[in-house]
Amino acid sequence: MPLSNPTDTSYGPGGQFRPTSGYGTRTDPFQSSRVEYHPGQDYAAPAGTLISAAATGTVVYSGYNAGGYGNTVVIKSTGGDGSTFYTLYAHQNGNSMPALDSWVGRGEVIGEVGNTGRSTGAHLHFEVLNANATISHASG
Numbered sequence: 001m002p003l004s005n006p007t008d009t010s011y012g013p014g015g016q017f018r019p020t021s022g023y024g025t026r027t028d029p030f031q032s033s034r035v036e037y038h039p040g041q042d043y044a045a046p047a048g049t050l051i052s053a054a055a056t057g058t059v060v061y062s063g064y065n066a067g068g069y070g071n072t073v074v075i076k077s078t079g080g081d082g083s084t085f086y087t088l089y090a091h092q093n094g095n096s097m098p099a100l101d102s103w104v105g106r107g108e109v110i111g112e113v114g115n116t117g118r119s120t121g122a123h124l125h126f127e128v129l130n131a132n133a134t135i136s137h138a139s140g
């Protein structure tokens with residue numbers, strides 16, 4: 001799986017966000033008889049809650065992803081060891097999303113919580129990916 005650090009919990013999106021589904025296998029929220037791999041961390045929050053960037057970097061994706069993520073922002077960053085990694089923020093309502101190629105700082109607003117894509121309620125899907133990742137995995 002394209003995860004650089006599946007157990008990363010350093011992202012603190014704010015007090016209105018409540019961690020729900022984490023990384024790993026879980027029951028498919030759309031089909032209870034099925035088990036799926038969940039490639040990120042979900043945070044329930046009211047629709048419209050501002051989402052802040054987990055890391056400083058360049059916006060490499062800002063738009064609607066038909067594969068399941070809905071309105072999504074992806075930021076490309078450089079880690080302390082010089083390696084490239086990406087943070088992904090999915091299911092947004094489409095407001096306050098930064099322009100492609102813009103530079104954002106850690107903590108800067110990069111969108112608002114929504115319920116777009118493969119999502120069963122307003123929440124943020126947060127994901128950390130390494131440099132070789134392809135952003136195509138449908139998620140809840």
Ligand SMILES: [Zn+2]
Pocket residue numbers: 021038040041042124125126139140
């Ligand atoms: Zn998710």
